[in-house]
Amino acid sequence: MQAPTALNQLSFRWLGYLYGQLKDEAPLRRRMLVVLTAPGFEPVELLAFGDNYKSELAGILVDEGKTEEATALVSRIKVPTTLVSTSLDPRLRPLVPAGFNPRAETERFLATLRDLAASHSGLLAVVLETATTLRRLGRPEEALATLQSVDPEGPRAAEFNDLDLNVIVLGHQRAFPPC
Structure with a gap:
C-alpha cells in the first residue's frame, strides 16, 4: 500500500x-x-x-x-x-536482529541526530532529542551543556522555527537536569 x-x-x-x-x-x-x-x-x-x-x-x-x-x-x-x-x-x-546492541545503536542514533542538528540548526526538537539521547547514554554533563547552548529567550531564540512547540519541553529538561 x-x-x-x-x-x-x-x-x-x-x-x-x-x-x-x-x-x-x-x-x-x-x-x-x-x-x-x-x-x-x-x-x-x-x-x-x-x-x-x-x-x-x-x-x-x-x-x-x-x-x-x-x-x-x-x-x-x-x-x-x-x-x-x-x-x-x-x-x-x-x-529483533541478532546481536542487537542497544548502546551501539544509541551511539549511532546520536551521530544521526548531530548530523540533523548541523543541517537543520533551526529545529529545537533536534537539540532536545540530542540531549535526551545523551542522558540515555549516561552522559549527563554533555546533555546539560547541549541544553544550555539554547536559550529560548536569548539571542538564538529567533533561529528556532519550532520554539513554540518545544519551549515547554526545554524548560522541563532544564528544571530537572540529569543527576
Missing part, C-alpha cells in the same frame, strides 16, 4: 492525536497503522520516525500469524528506544 504524498505533509502530532482517538476502534486503528507504517509514508517532520507504530503493528501481525511481515516492520525501526521496547515484548523478541 502506498501512502499518499499529501499525507506526508500532515503534522505527525496531529496524526498521533487522531490515532489516539481510535483507541476503541480496533479495525480502524489497524488500518491507520498500515498507512502510518507504509514504506511510502515519510513525514516531512524531521523526527517523525513512526517506529512505535511499526512495533505496534508488528505485534498485531505476529498475533495474526504474519511473522514475515512483522519481521520486515521491525527491521525498519530506527529509534533505539523503540527497538529496546520491541525486544522486551516476548512476541516480538525473536524478530
